[in-house]
Amino acid sequence: MPNCDRFGLCQYQTNKLVRIHSVRLGCLKWSLNGVILVFICMVMLWNRRYQEFDLVVSSVTTKVKGVALTPLPGVGDVIWDVVDYSGPSQGKNSFFVVTNVIVTKNQKQGKCPEVPRKDRLCGTDKDCEKGAWDQQSHGIQTGSCVKFDVMKKTCEVSAWCPIEIRTSPPRPALLSAAENFTVLIKNNVRFPAFSFSRRNILPHMSDGYLKTCQRGRDALCPIFRLGDVVREAGETFSDMAVEGGVIGILIEWDCNLDWLMHSCRPKYSFRRLDEKESNRTLYPGLNFRFAKYNTENGTEERTLYKAFGIRFDVMVFGQAGKFSFIQLIIYIGSTLSYYALTTLFLDWLIESRCYAAEVGQTYSEKKVESVQDSQQCILCVSYVDEKKLRLVKKSQKKSLQDMKAVSVQPRKVSVFQDDAAHQKAVVCLLQPDVGSHEDAQPPLHRKPDTNRRPRRPAWCKCNCCSSSSLPQEQLCCRWSDGVCITSSALFQQLVLHRSLLEAILLYQDPLSCPAGGVQATALRHCAYRQYISWRFGLPADGAHPVIPSCCVWRIREEYPSPDGQYRGFTATGPDGEL
Numbered sequence: 001m002p003n004c005d006r007f008g009l010c011q012y013q014t015n016k017l018v019r020i021h022s023v024r025l026g027c028l029k030w031s032l033n034g035v036i037l038v039f040i041c042m043v044m045l046w047n048r049r050y051q052e053f054d055l056v057v058s059s060v061t062t063k064v065k066g067v068a069l070t071p072l073p074g075v076g077d078v079i080w081d082v083v084d085y086s087g088p089s090q091g092k093n094s095f096f097v098v099t100n101v102i103v104t105k106n107q108k109q110g111k112c113p114e115v116p117r118k119d120r121l122c123g124t125d126k127d128c129e130k131g132a133w134d135q136q137s138h139g140i141q142t143g144s145c146v147k148f149d150v151m152k153k154t155c156e157v158s159a160w161c162p163i164e165i166r167t168s169p170p171r172p173a174l175l176s177a178a179e180n181f182t183v184l185i186k187n188n189v190r191f192p193a194f195s196f197s198r199r200n201i202l203p204h205m206s207d208g209y210l211k212t213c214q215r216g217r218d219a220l221c222p223i224f225r226l227g228d229v230v231r232e233a234g235e236t237f238s239d240m241a242v243e244g245g246v247i248g249i250l251i252e253w254d255c256n257l258d259w260l261m262h263s264c265r266p267k268y269s270f271r272r273l274d275e276k277e278s279n280r281t282l283y284p285g286l287n288f289r290f291a292k293y294n295t296e297n298g299t300e301e302r303t304l305y306k307a308f309g310i311r312f313d314v315m316v317f318g319q320a321g322k323f324s325f326i327q328l329i330i331y332i333g334s335t336l337s338y339y340a341l342t343t344l345f346l347d348w349l350i351e352s353r354c355y356a357a358e359v360g361q362t363y364s365e366k367k368v369e370s371v372q373d374s375q376q377c378i379l380c381v382s383y384v385d386e387k388k389l390r391l392v393k394k395s396q397k398k399s400l401q402d403m404k405a406v407s408v409q410p411r412k413v414s415v416f417q418d419d420a421a422h423q424k425a426v427v428c429l430l431q432p433d434v435g436s437h438e439d440a441q442p443p444l445h446r447k448p449d450t451n452r453r454p455r456r457p458a459w460c461k462c463n464c465c466s467s468s469s470l471p472q473e474q475l476c477c478r479w480s481d482g483v484c485i486t487s488s489a490l491f492q493q494l495v496l497h498r499s500l501l502e503a504i505l506l507y508q509d510p511l512s513c514p515a516g517g518v519q520a521t522a523l524r525h526c527a528y529r530q531y532i533s534w535r536f537g538l539p540a541d542g543a544h545p546v547i548p549s550c551c552v553w554r555i556r557e558e559y560p561s562p563d564g565q566y567r568g569f570t571a572t573g574p575d576g577e578l
């Protein structure tokens with residue numbers, strides 16, 4: 001099925017996991033997951049994330065009650081009832097209460113002097129223009145200049161006379177008794193998605209209850225004293241009554257329509273809506289004018305009222321929630337990613353130096369498989385005077401000895417442990433033969449064969465290396481000056497010993513060569529492999545081990561090529577295939 005394979009239809013790929021047997025990490029994982037689970041559950045219950053919600057649709061009606069006896073200047077004591085102080089309707093969901101008033105009685109159509117102000121004073125009729133008016137004037141000028149009082153003369157106007165003279169509201173407010181008025185707010189709400197209706201006069205509230213209830217004692221009482229409303233909004237009624245203002249009555253519904261936790265009650269709060277501070281300067285408060293008309297002796301008269309007062313705006317908002325299986329599934333799905341935080345934290349922990357040092361493990365090596373780009377050749381170098389292996393980039397110009405390490409890593413022997421143990425056994429077996437073997441010479445007495453090699457190069461530290469034109473072959477067995485590794489007894493026994501090499505070759509391929517007939521090339525390559533296995537163990541993935549020049553030449557001396565030709569270093573090792 002070539003097509004099937006090509007499009008990946010017949011494949012399933014899954015992630016490879018690393019399992020770490022650790023009580024500590026296991027406990028930590030489940031503790032963190034537990035904390036996350038508790039957090040998720042708390043958020044779910046607190047915010048009712050398992051519910052679907054619907055917004056409120058509402059209607060509001062209000063009824064203000066109260067009567068006050070007020071002495072009005074020029075009028076006398078007047079009884080104010082709901083019709084007087086409510087003023088004209090202020091629109092949907094709001095009501096108005098007059099708290100202060102300027103009354104101008106018995107106005108008739110006629111001619112009278114304009115109220116004196118800086119630019120309205122006049123000396124003669126020439127100062128007054130017939131038919132003129134502006135935004136501030138109370139009527140249309142007739143063109144005459146007349147006496148306003150003993151001192152001042154103003155232009156005469158055709159207007160409702162006498163003209164309203166007072167401009168600032170009386171202090172204290174004439175109708176500050178409105179503080180004790182009450183308002184009944186009726187609010188019907190509906191949540192269309194659940195076909196659920198409710199009103200703020202709850203089922204348990206009887207007529208008797210409504211007549212006596214007070215907000216101070218029962219927060220659900222739908223009857224409010226205006227003084228309390230203004231106080232809860234953070235204002236003083238007597239101050240606000242002078243020039244008026246706007247107060248918001250906020251009704252919040254947060255309904256839980258689930259059977260077990262059913263609750264649906266209003267919550268009232270109050271706030272001043274017009275800006276108090278800006279009121280102090282320009283056009284403060286709230287006022288408007290209205291008039292009451294009557295006919296006296298066939299002449300129409302009116303009483304003009306400039307009313308200051310407080311407008312109360314009722315605002316309703318809220319939502320209702322009901323259990324929804326779909327919402328619950330969506331919420332659970334959206335929280336699953338939080339568990340990745342545990343993985344993130346534990347991964348960070350096991351890769352952090354502190355934890356790795358404490359448990360003596362570096363999990364990151366097991367967790368991450370690094371693959372080298374084939375374009376970049378990484379060489380692995382082992383010095384006899386350094387414990388760790390160096391990874392070095394291959395360079396075409398610089399000698400390998402002088403290259404800086406890309407990274408340093410410990411020598412890994414795990415995979416070769418069996419092999420090493422095997423070698424050890426072989427060495428032990430051969431030990432008695434070492435002295436009597438004709439090839440074996442006392443290692444420390446051996447001097448490098450300087451005749452066959454060129455002069456010692458500058459990069460050599462052990463004094464046994466040979467110069468080479470290839471930078472990747474310019475490597476010594478040491479990082480700092482000292483004795484060469486080829487002079488060690490172990491080099492003699494592990495790398496050069498003919499009987500050992502023959503035994504290894506025979507071990508690997510028992511039928512390959514009859515005794516004594518093993519070729520020098522095979523022995524030389526086997527010696528290279530022995531050296532790498534001894535000095536490098538298992539080098540990092542993709543890194544090629546490099547045998548120092550002194551060792552290569554020592555092995556070549558021992559097992560020379562018949563024609564004296566060597567292939568030199570390749571990516572796989574000296575002399576080609578290892």
Ligand code: ZN
Binds near residue numbers: 460462463475
């Ligand atoms: Zn050297």
Ligand code: ZN
Binds near residue numbers: 462465477486548
């Ligand atoms: Zn050396």
